[in-house]
Amino acid sequence: NAEDNEYSEGVQPSLEFVMTTTDITDTGAPATLLVFNNEKGFSSKNINSICSVGRSTKKGHRQCGYIGEK
Template sequence: MATPREHIEEIRKTKFSIGADGLNPLTEDLHQAINTLSAELYAKDVHFLMELIQNAEDNEYAEGVDPSLEFVITSRDVTATGAPATLLVFNNEKGFSPENIESICGIGRSTKKGNRNRGYIGEKGIGFKSVFLITAHPYLAC
């Protein structure tokens, strides 16, 4: 079984042609589709905050763990991308499964689809993409 980092690197190569030989001609189309989709769905650039809170609500937590969600804004560029500040979001969920990683890297592939009876709010597989309104390079630590 691949580590989360190896899994993400494989998605980067096969789906987005990042670090791969040759360019996938659909990569630019996908990038534009995500930008258009997020801009049209989320007219306010702060909508991503509601999506992150919703995702935390839908996360799975270990038994006996009180769920927590914390937002920290720092003037440090912790991702070394040249950003003037960084928003850090901390959540004590169980963590990403391989299916969750595939879902967040796709569109309309929510692992929560059809599970409203389990209390999930999200199900369209596009909510997280609202972060692209504020950054072209979101970083996830799994």
């Protein structure tokens, strides 16, 4: 979810898409799409949130059917 990416001070956000001609997933696919960005990545708080069903750190409406529903 790009809307809540965090970047280090002074870093220009970047996003890169790479299409390979090999199946690095070993699923029989003819190619693989790799997506890279230079955000900070998951923090301890993010990991705890993922592991805590119903206690997301994301703001917003908490009704059934919202994006990111666990």
